[in-house]
Amino acid sequence: xxxxxxxxxxxxxxxELLRKVMAEEARERRGKLKVFLGYxxxxxKSVRMLDEGRRRRERNGEDVVVGATQLASTPxxxxxxxxLEVIPLRMCDxxxxxDVDAILAxxxxxxLVDGLAHDNPPSCRNRYRWQDVDELLENGISVVASVNLxxxxxxxxxxxxxxxxxxxxxxPQAFLGRATEIExxxxxxxxxxxxxxxxxxxxxxxxxxxxxxxxxxxxxAADVVDxxxxxxxxxxxxxxxxxxxxxxxxxxxxxxxxAPMLDSGSRxxxxxxxxxxxxxxARPDLAPAERVTLERNLKLAREAxxxxxxxxxxxPAATLLAFARSRGVTxxxxxxxxxxxxxxxxxxxxxxxxIRDADxxxxxxxxx
Amino acid sequence: MAELAARGRLxxxxxxxxxxxxxxxxxxEAHELKRQGVDVxxxxxEPHGRKDTIARLEGLxxxxxxxxxxxxVTFEEMDTDAILRRNPQSCAIDEFAHTNVPGxxxxxxxxxxxxLLNAGIDVVxxxxxxxxxxxxxxxxxxxxxxxxxxxxxWVVQQAHDVVLIDLPPDALLNRLKRGAVYSPEKARIAAQNxxxxxxxxxxxxxxxxQTAHEVEGRYTADSDEAAAAELRSTGVAQPxxxxxxxxxxxxxTADPSSAALIRRGKRVADYLHADCFVAFVQSRADLADLSVxxxxxxxxxxxxxxxxxxxxxxxxGEDVAQTLVDFARLxxxxxxxxxxxxKHSRLGLLRPSLVQQVVRLARDMQVTVVAERHRSSAxxxxxxx
Numbered sequence: 001x002x003x004x005x006x007x008x009x010x011x012x013x014x015x016e017l018l019r020k021v022m023a024e025e026a027r028e029r030r031g032k033l034k035v036f037l038g039y040x041x042x043x044x045k046s047v048r049m050l051d052e053g054r055r056r057r058e059r060n061g062e063d064v065v066v067g068a069t070q071l072a073s074t075p076x077x078x079x080x081x082x083x084l085e086v087i088p089l090r091m092c093d094x095x096x097x098x099d100v101d102a103i104l105a106x107x108x109x110x111x112l113v114d115g116l117a118h119d120n121p122p123s124c125r126n127r128y129r130w131q132d133v134d135e136l137l138e139n140g141i142s143v144v145a146s147v148n149l150x151x152x153x154x155x156x157x158x159x160x161x162x163x164x165x166x167x168x169x170x171x172p173q174a175f176l177g178r179a180t181e182i183e184x185x186x187x188x189x190x191x192x193x194x195x196x197x198x199x200x201x202x203x204x205x206x207x208x209x210x211x212x213x214x215x216x217x218x219x220x221a222a223d224v225v226d227x228x229x230x231x232x233x234x235x236x237x238x239x240x241x242x243x244x245x246x247x248x249x250x251x252x253x254x255x256x257x258x259a260p261m262l263d264s265g266s267r268x269x270x271x272x273x274x275x276x277x278x279x280x281x282a283r284p285d286l287a288p289a290e291r292v293t294l295e296r297n298l299k300l301a302r303e304a305x306x307x308x309x310x311x312x313x314x315x316p317a318a319t320l321l322a323f324a325r326s327r328g329v330t331x332x333x334x335x336x337x338x339x340x341x342x343x344x345x346x347x348x349x350x351x352x353x354x355i356r357d358a359d360x361x362x363x364x365x366x367x368x
Numbered sequence: 369m370a371e372l373a374a375r376g377r378l379x380x381x382x383x384x385x386x387x388x389x390x391x392x393x394x395x396x397e398a399h400e401l402k403r404q405g406v407d408v409x410x411x412x413x414e415p416h417g418r419k420d421t422i423a424r425l426e427g428l429x430x431x432x433x434x435x436x437x438x439x440x441v442t443f444e445e446m447d448t449d450a451i452l453r454r455n456p457q458s459c460a461i462d463e464f465a466h467t468n469v470p471g472x473x474x475x476x477x478x479x480x481x482x483x484l485l486n487a488g489i490d491v492v493x494x495x496x497x498x499x500x501x502x503x504x505x506x507x508x509x510x511x512x513x514x515x516x517x518x519x520x521x522w523v524v525q526q527a528h529d530v531v532l533i534d535l536p537p538d539a540l541l542n543r544l545k546r547g548a549v550y551s552p553e554k555a556r557i558a559a560q561n562x563x564x565x566x567x568x569x570x571x572x573x574x575x576x577x578q579t580a581h582e583v584e585g586r587y588t589a590d591s592d593e594a595a596a597a598e599l600r601s602t603g604v605a606q607p608x609x610x611x612x613x614x615x616x617x618x619x620x621t622a623d624p625s626s627a628a629l630i631r632r633g634k635r636v637a638d639y640l641h642a643d644c645f646v647a648f649v650q651s652r653a654d655l656a657d658l659s660v661x662x663x664x665x666x667x668x669x670x671x672x673x674x675x676x677x678x679x680x681x682x683x684x685g686e687d688v689a690q691t692l693v694d695f696a697r698l699x700x701x702x703x704x705x706x707x708x709x710x711k712h713s714r715l716g717l718l719r720p721s722l723v724q725q726v727v728r729l730a731r732d733m734q735v736t737v738v739a740e741r742h743r744s745s746a747x748x749x750x751x752x753x
Contacts, residue, residue, distance in 0.1 A: 034536075181539075186532040186579065188379075211587035215580045218532065222576035229569040238566065244506070244573040264734070271639045273580065336731055355708065355723060355737050362632070364703075364736040365727050 031142040032180040033133070035116065038148055039217035040210055043187045045146035046070060046114050050080040052144055053112045057084065067111040067136070067143075068098040068118075068129070084112070093121035100125070100132045103141070110142045117151030117171045130171040146185075147171060149217040177224060184221045189214065219273050246274030249329040250306065251320055251354075253280060254290035256335030258297035261366050262304040265333055269305075274330075278306040279323055281316040317353040324361055331362045376485040377528040380464065381494045382579055384571040385562055386416070387549030388535045390494035391462055395424040397492050398460040402428070411459040411484070411491075412446040412477070418548060428460075436469050443469040448480045451489070458490040465499035465517040478523050497575040498562075500524060501676065502635040505628045506574070509741045511567045521638060522677050530582040532575060537568035581639070614642035617701040618673075619649070619692050619726070622662035625707045625740055626669040632738050633705040634676055642703075646673040647681045647695060649688045689725035696733060703734040 034052070038045040046069065057064040066086040069077070087103050089096035097120050103111055113136075118129040126132050133143050151170050176182060189210035226245055248265045252258050262278070269276040278301035286294065301308050313319025324332055334351050355363050379397075383390040391414065401408045410430040415422050431454060434447035445468055451459055461484075466477040474480050481491050498507045501518040508514045524530065543549050544563060562568065618633035620626040630646060637644035648666050650658070658666075670680045685691025696704055709721040720728070727735050 181536040183536055184532060184534040184576065186534060188529045188531055208587050211583050215583045215587075218576050218580035218583065221534070222573050222580065225569055225573040225576060229566065229573060232566055232569060236566070244570055244577060268640070271641075273577065331736075336727075351727075352724065355727070358708070358737075358739055360739050360742055362736055362738050364734055366734055367732050 029140055031137040031140050033137055033142070033178065034144045034181040034183070035176055035179045036144075036146040036183050036185050037176070037217055037221055038146065038185040039213040040150070040189075041148060043185050043191070045148070045185045046073070047076055047080065048183075048185050049112055049114060049144055049146045050077060050084065053110065054080055054083055056110055056144075063109040065103065065106060065108040065111055067103050067113045069112075069114045087111075092124045095121045097121070097124055098129060098132050100135055103136060104139055107139075108141060110144060111136055113143055113145040116145040116147040119170075128171065130175050134175070147176070149213055149220065152176065152220070173220070176220075177227065179224070182221055182224045184217060186214070186218070222273075245328075246272040246331065247327060247329045248274060248276050249320075249324050249327070249332045250276070250278045250301065251280070251332060251334040252278050252294070252297045252301060252308075253335065254283070254286055254294040254297075256366075256368055257293070258335070259300055261333040261335065262300050262306065264366070265306070266304045268331075276304065276306040277309065277327060277329065278302075278304075279309040279311055279320060281311045281313055281319045317350045317357065320354065321357055321361070324358075329361055331364055332358060333364050333366060335366050336368045374488055376458075376488050376490040378481070378485055378526060379490070379492045380524060380527045380530045381492065381533055382497060382530050382575055383494070383533045383535075384497050384575040385540060385568060386496075387540055387543050388533050390496075390533050391416070391418075392421050392424055393531075393533055394460050394462065394492055394494050395421065395428065398428050398458075399424070401458050401492075406458050407456045408458040408460065409451065409454060409456045411448075411451045411461040412463070413460070414462045416549075417551065420548075431459075436471055438469045438471050445469060445472055446477065446480055448473070448483055451484060452487055455487070456489060458492065459484060461491055461493045464493040464495040465519050467517050476517075476519075478519050482523075495519065495524075496571075497578050498571060500578065502631050502638070503574060503578070505631055505741055507571070509743055510570045511562055512743050513561055520676050521634070524582065525585060527582070529586070530579055532579040534572070534576070537565050537572060540568060541565065614640045614703060615699065615701045616640075616642050616644045616703045616705060617692075617696050617699070618644070618646045618678075618705040620646055620666070620669050620673075621648070621707070621722075622658070622665040622669075623707060624665070626665075627672060628741070629705060629707045629738050630669065630673050630676065630678070633736075634673075634678060636705075636736075645679050645681060645699070645701075646670065647683055647692065649683045649685060649691045651688050651691075652684060652686050689722055689729055692726060693729040696730065701733060703736055704730055705736045705738055708737050708739045 036045045036049050036052075050066070050069075053064045053066065056062040064084060066081065066084050068089060069081065069086070073081070085108075087099055087106060090099040090102070091097075097118075098113065113129070113133055116130055116133060120126055120129065120132070126135070133145060136143055152173050189207045222244070229244075246268070248268050250258060250261045250265045258278075262276075265276050268274065278298070280294065280298070298308060309323065311319050311323055313322075320332070332354065334354055336351065351363075351365060355365075381390050381393050381397075395410070395413075398408050398410060408428070410425065410428050412433070413425060413430060415425075431447055431450050433444040434450070436443045436445055446461065461477070461481060464478055464481065468475055468477060468480075474483075481493060484491055497503065498511075498513075498515050499517055499519050500521060502521050504515060504518055540549075541563065562571065614637070616633055616637045618630055620629060633646075634644055636642070646669075648670065670682070673680050681695070683691050683695055685694075692704070695701075704726060706723050706726060709723050723735075723737055727737075
């Protein structure tokens, strides 16, 4: 069986259990973060956030305050604000910022924070608003926040490419990953273009930009949900034999050129927005030529953006399959065996066995 | 010159479970259209006894349902003819995936919607992601529920826009507990099927990914069109992306696993923008062996493939594997999809399985062996009986 392979354990060991309990306790003390994610301004994030605050207050009787809202607001937003308690912003270097101390002193159960990606002037305690929010959470105050995809740190380059301009403010994606809940505010692009005074071509281009941003927002949320699901299944001791995400595993060997499989794998991963993984089962007795091929294949795999793993095991096909299962792989790419050995060809080589035993996982055999 | 009525625009409000707020959103859209001065009616509305939703109906014109008798019971269905006579600009229609009662002109509500779209009426409709044909096996795998009311993917691809209604499972489960989604008894049953936290999270992830896929499909189609327009106006061809064009051949048998094989192959073809064919090889040697049931099963699979808009072929040959591979070569197929045989011969000495034979013969193309999926342990237990 695989040895230096970190398989998902069926039963968590005591250390992990302890870590889980401690994390659970920390999570209980810490406030809960809920984020409304939109891909542009005008999709209705603020309204959704404020409406959630209103419902929590009126229906659940929670103690809700508004910590920060956008200044330019619509009648709909103003009507909601009228029904909520607002902690006024304070001035810092002549710029209005969220009054963290006033909120901590007021100590509500829930605080609504619009524009999670705002940054603060240099003389403020925290450079970024998300750090203000972190402080509220640390103090046991739950936060409902809204954020525009364009301001998420890791997405900025991609967004800048699409929009043709850089944004200054940002919030790290990992911060969103810690949110208890993330909710996408989706709308067709035409609804947030409004009455922009631009010609037909400009409008079309803008619509396309927005569609791309929208796709990124949806996929980002899908990834967050995927991690939540994984955590949930792990905590409840359920195996994950199923995945909403396609994961492609390329079987790298010292014999076959892996380039066609990696090309196809990275194209498939891109089209499915899935993951590309490469793995080889280590063998001690490699001939020099085999070592060269293997090294070249591994280099290609890393260049293709694959996450590469070395596995240890007696039986290559069985080792690879165990690894594939532990990672929720949906397709394994393998090269045709090149063996001319009649015995192997009739009794079945490793690829035959892979096909035979790959229960629940597709196997794609590539020409050599 | 008489102008042909432009086809209506279809908008789909996509959710992942009952109670996420699809119908409410649909009615809001209808109100918004009305505010903008659009002549809009409600063609079908499913109240589910939800107060908030029913209240949103106020101020909207509703086309009365049609009553249909079936085996002594009266059913109510959408009155497509009445909507056509009323001829509004836009029509809101709940539950896109609904199956009409026998005796209706068309079997499915999505087919009724095609009639309205063809008449130039815009349609706003609602559906859950689990009703999408290509996701049927995946949904079964993690939920244990085999969804019967499905919509072919091409119908959804026709939509001008797909908008997601998102809601975290926690919030949805709270709604369920408050009785805002189902009556208490129904809520208890629902909690055992789709309404389990892990199942809801999985469905939600599928809905997010599917919406992203739909959004991408639309803007890439738009940019292809823009590139084509540029070509027409400038006469300069844009360099085409040098990506391989895939052609997928799905080889079916009489085995029930063929349905899942077709769905899987078609899904991969859609994502890769590949051409897709389904073939069944009738072996001359085995002709006598094919029972009536098997013949019927093959016909059913071929019809299913056609309903998904896949080209189908029935081939004849002495040797099934050889015929298949010859056909693939002749048609420049890049990938063959086959189901993993359940009786995979361990000692392939006497007679290798079809998969083994094809893998050995088709050494110049990719062969994808699709494995049967099993239900996850996180899925609901199978219903008794």
